[in-house]
Amino acid sequence: MRTLAEILPRLQRPQDLKGMDEGQLVQLAAEIRRVIIDTVARQGGHLGASLGVVELTLALHKVFDSPRDKIVWDTGHQAYPHKLVTGRFHRFHTLRQTGGISGFLKREESPHDVVEAGHAGTSISHAVGLARARDLRGEKHHVVAVIGDGALTAGMAFEAMNHAGHLGTDLIVVLNDNSMSIAPNVGGLSRYLTQIRTDPAYTRMRAELERMLEQLPRVGPQALRWVQRFKDSLKYLVVPGMLFEALGLRYLGPVDGYRLRDLIRVLESAKAMRGPVLIHVITQKGKGYAPAEGDPWTWHGPKPFNPATGKMEPRRPGEPPAYTAVFARTLVELAREDPRLVAITAAMPDGTGVATFARTFPERSFDVGIAEQHAVTFAAGLALGGFRPVVAIYSTFLQRAFDQAVHDVGLQRLPVIFAIDRAGIVGADGETHQGLYDIAYLRPLPGYVLMAPKDENELRHMLKTAVAYEQGPVAIRWPRGTGIGVPLEEPRVLPVGRAELLRAGRDVALIAYGPLAYAALAAASLLAREGIDAAVVNARFAKPLDEELLADLLATTGHAVTVEEHMLAGGFGSAVLEMAARRGLKARIRCLGVPDRVVEHGDPAHFRALFGLTPEGIAQAAREVLDAAAPVRRRAGG
Numbered sequence: 121m122r123t124l125a126e127i128l129p130r131l132q133r134p135q136d137l138k139g140m141d142e143g144q145l146v147q148l149a150a151e152i153r154r155v156i157i158d159t160v161a162r163q164g165g166h167l168g169a170s171l172g173v174v175e176l177t178l179a180l181h182k183v184f185d186s187p188r189d190k191i192v193w194d195t196g197h198q199a200y201p202h203k204l205v206t207g208r209f210h211r212f213h214t215l216r217q218t219g220g221i222s223g224f225l226k227r228e229e230s231p232h233d234v235v236e237a238g239h240a241g242t243s244i245s246h247a248v249g250l251a252r253a254r255d256l257r258g259e260k261h262h263v264v265a266v267i268g269d270g271a272l273t274a275g276m277a278f279e280a281m282n283h284a285g286h287l288g289t290d291l292i293v294v295l296n297d298n299s300m301s302i303a304p305n306v307g308g309l310s311r312y313l314t315q316i317r318t319d320p321a322y323t324r325m326r327a328e329l330e331r332m333l334e335q336l337p338r339v340g341p342q343a344l345r346w347v348q349r350f351k352d353s354l355k356y357l358v359v360p361g362m363l364f365e366a367l368g369l370r371y372l373g374p375v376d377g378y379r380l381r382d383l384i385r386v387l388e389s390a391k392a393m394r395g396p397v398l399i400h401v402i403t404q405k406g407k408g409y410a411p412a413e414g415d416p417w418t419w420h421g422p423k424p425f426n427p428a429t430g431k432m433e434p435r436r437p438g439e440p441p442a443y444t445a446v447f448a449r450t451l452v453e454l455a456r457e458d459p460r461l462v463a464i465t466a467a468m469p470d471g472t473g474v475a476t477f478a479r480t481f482p483e484r485s486f487d488v489g490i491a492e493q494h495a496v497t498f499a500a501g502l503a504l505g506g507f508r509p510v511v512a513i514y515s516t517f518l519q520r521a522f523d524q525a526v527h528d529v530g531l532q533r534l535p536v537i538f539a540i541d542r543a544g545i546v547g548a549d550g551e552t553h554q555g556l557y558d559i560a561y562l563r564p565l566p567g568y569v570l571m572a573p574k575d576e577n578e579l580r581h582m583l584k585t586a587v588a589y590e591q592g593p594v595a596i597r598w599p600r601g602t603g604i605g606v607p608l609e610e611p612r613v614l615p616v617g618r619a620e621l622l623r624a625g626r627d628v629a630l631i632a633y634g635p636l637a638y639a640a641l642a643a644a645s646l647l648a649r650e651g652i653d654a655a656v657v658n659a660r661f662a663k664p665l666d667e668e669l670l671a672d673l674l675a676t677t678g679h680a681v682t683v684e685e686h687m688l689a690g691g692f693g694s695a696v697l698e699m700a701a702r703r704g705l706k707a708r709i710r711c712l713g714v715p716d717r718v719v720e721h722g723d724p725a726h727f728r729a730l731f732g733l734t735p736e737g738i739a740q741a742a743r744e745v746l747d748a749a750a751p752v753r754r755r756a757g758g
């Protein structure tokens with residue numbers, strides 16, 4: 121008997137699959153699953169989705185000729201098997217680590233990673249573009265988009281299919297349907313797919329109908345048009361996948377995602393067809409690992425775990441609560457007092473804490489699917505209808521709904537609350553998921569109030585403040601992970617636009633936005649040892665700024681360092697610089713934040729240190745701003 125991991129270490133390129141028989145492919149699938157489970161068990165990652173598509177990945181790479189043929193993976197969290205068969209087995213242990221390979225697709229990693237993603241729903245648009253580019257250049261290759269049933273709920277996917285149907289270009293869409301998003305998939309589309317999946321009569325009827333239609337006599341051109349219309353209307357009545365056919369994509373399936381022979385056969389037929397084709401493949405999230413098969417929700421993106429038992433690492437004793445948990449708990453408390461409060465998530469009920477809220481208030485919580493744009497405009501509608509909607513969303517995914525934040529909420533000054541989680545450096549997910557742009561994209565919007573709590577207790581106060589503020593939209597941002605570990609108080613309303621002076625000081629002002637206020641306090645202690653007297657401000661608001669306090673401090677100290685976990689361009693520090701310039705203040709201000717670069721996956725502590733967002737980094741920036749002023753002071757004095 122062969123031992124495991126015999127084929128995979130020797131697999132250099134996907135072309136090596138071409139000569140393999142079904143037995144070898146089955147063994148390779150088992151090896152791939154073992155490597156994925158062991159790697160994710162050590163360091164966490166996206167497990168269920170990748171385990172579900174091992175055979176599909178092998179079939180795709182056997183039938184198509186990557187990278188000449190373009191395989192576009194939607195989102196990319198399911199692409200671990202693709203990474204393993206495209207030459208990354210030996211680096212796979214570095215997955216999602218600082219300096220290691222990415223958990224998503226990355227063009228610089230491999231020519232087989234055609235498109236980079238991380239946000240769901242982009243694959244068909246990318247693929248239509250690639251297919252059209254191929255046509256315009258007169259090239260001949262295949263373009264395949266692989267999209268999940270969850271990602272298909274994104275409006276973009278439908279915009280793209282609509283366009284693909286219109287263009288009629290050769291394109292294959294593989295719908296990887298495991299009936300799960302991260303949580304169970306929602307909505308009419310999901311019901312529709314389930315119906316196709318679970319009703320064998322549908323499939324039988326389609327086969328019979330197609331056979332019957334094939335047998336209709338061939339006729340002259342006039343009658344042909346009539347016959348074609350007759351065929352089409354019959355198909356509309358009974359053919360599964362008619363939704364896709366109506367958009368102009370030929371529907372093939374459903375196909376069992378674990379019968380390699382069937383998969384290969386259907387991919388081969390799609391390859392020979394002209395025009396856009398959609399292949400509906402049925403898979404199971406977590407396939408081949410019992411704990412993940414049993415609870416695909418939990419095993420979408422597990423923390424490290426014991427692969428033998430499936431036990432995940434427990435929370436460390438005394439570990440502070442996650443910001444998300446404090447948010448969820450506070451929202452429940454506030455909703456008990458205010459029946460107008462409702463919560464919305466775009467397919468992230470657990471990640472955002474809306475699941476907790478839904479357990480107490482199921483009728484007041486909404487999962488709209490991967491539909492951030494709709495989530496925000498839906499919230500606008502609820503606000504117009506007299507409710508106080510809380511859109512609980514990751515900073516990175518709110519990017520999708522920028523126009524909705526401007527046009528549907530902002531311009532109408534609707535009291536929508538944006539609860540922005542994962543704001544800052546997110547770690548292992550890397551560049552597509554960094555929450556580093558939200559201050560910059562929301563700050564220019566008239567009427568918005570922007571806040572960031574210094575700790576989980578202040579988050580409670582800010583949520584209460586947001587609910588009390590009826591004049592327009594409010595956005596509160598907080599980072600991924602655990603809070604500081606401070607005691608939680610009864611939530612209270614904070615004065616809007618007022619900062620908190622944490623420490624008085626004469627030499628330099630350290631002005632922090634968010635939990636980095638604690639790093640600024642620690643920096644002040646370091647500076648105090650050197651005789652530098654630093655004031656520390658917890659800014660609380662990026663908009664409106666506490667101009668009175670900040671202008672006073674800038675005038676008295678003449679030196680400041682702003683601190684934020686956000687891009688420098690357009691962020692909190694920019695707001696302080698703008699204010700100082702507008703008021704003609706003559707202070708030296710140094711801004712700490714993320715410079716104009718992409719922040720990759722890796723340990724957030726590594727990146728914070730790199731950008732000076734640590735007590736030492738902040739203290740050093742303060743020294744530099746003071747030193748830079750010294751010659752000026754000397755010149756002025758002498």
Ligand SMILES: Cc1ncc(C[n+]2csc(CCOP(=O)(O)OP(=O)(O)O)c2C)c(N)n1
Nearest residue numbers: 169238239240268269270271300301302467
């Ligand atoms: C725009 C956007 N919103 C939310 C997410 C978070 N997210 C990542 S994977 C996922 C589920 C995707 O479901 P599906 O496409 O069916 O893939 P599966 O995990 O089931 O294979 C979600 C909601 C995202 N990546 N992008």
Ligand SMILES: CC(=O)[C@@H](O)[C@H](O)COP(=O)(O)O
Nearest residue numbers: 197238302421471542549600
């Ligand atoms: C692939 C994806 O977009 C999500 O699974 C994301 O990785 C979740 O991030 P959190 O772990 O921060 O909830």
Ligand SMILES: [Mg+2]
Nearest residue numbers: 268269270300
């Ligand atoms: Mg799915």
